[in-house]
Amino acid sequence: MHGLALALIWLAATPPAVAGGDMAGGVTAKVRAGADGRGEVRAAIDIPAPPERVWRTILDCRLAERMTPSVKRCTVLERSPDGRTETREHWIKRGLFSPMLRSVSRLELEPGRRIGFRCIGGDIDDCEGQWLLSPLDDGAATRVVYENKVSAPFGLPAGMAAAAMRRDVPAALQALKRECLEPRP
Secondary structure, X not given: OHHHHHHHHHHHOOOOOOOEEEOHHHOEEEEEEOOOOOEEEEEEEEEOOOHHHHHXXXXXXXXXXXXXXXXXXXXXXXXXXXXXXXXXEEXXXXXXXXXXXXXXXXXXXXXXXXXXXXXXXXXXXXXXXXXXXXXXXXXXXXXXXXXXXXXXXHHOOHHHHHHHHHHHHXXXXXXXXHHHHOOOO
């Protein structure tokens, strides 16, 4: 019964959206429930800012709550001396009646080009994906591609993870674009 109640809360907090193709705000996304039981997403957006600025914005924990409303806290737990790996903790809350979830991820960083990640602990412990950054217009703009495969927490069906991605990923990419274009001191 507990799993069913969580499933209903998760669904209520995740309105339906289109499964793929062009979405609002210049985001292209394909979202599906994978055969391996995980939700899968591949989404892209072009941002009129250089890759270095997009890179810094993606990795700025202080902006995580503004870019993804379900993220309530982001903390860098550990960083390698060479800056090529990080361990991060995110606290996530999807809706009023949903539980607070903890996710710990290991990031592999290729500065200005790629952020690979995989979940290594917490309530969301089965995810893997990457951010890919490609310069456009001689480096004046950036194409951002986001890919992720994740299992819904508590053994919920893959369709629930996909439903959450349909809403959250395009909104997060649009917020990333907005933050990249904000003047910074």
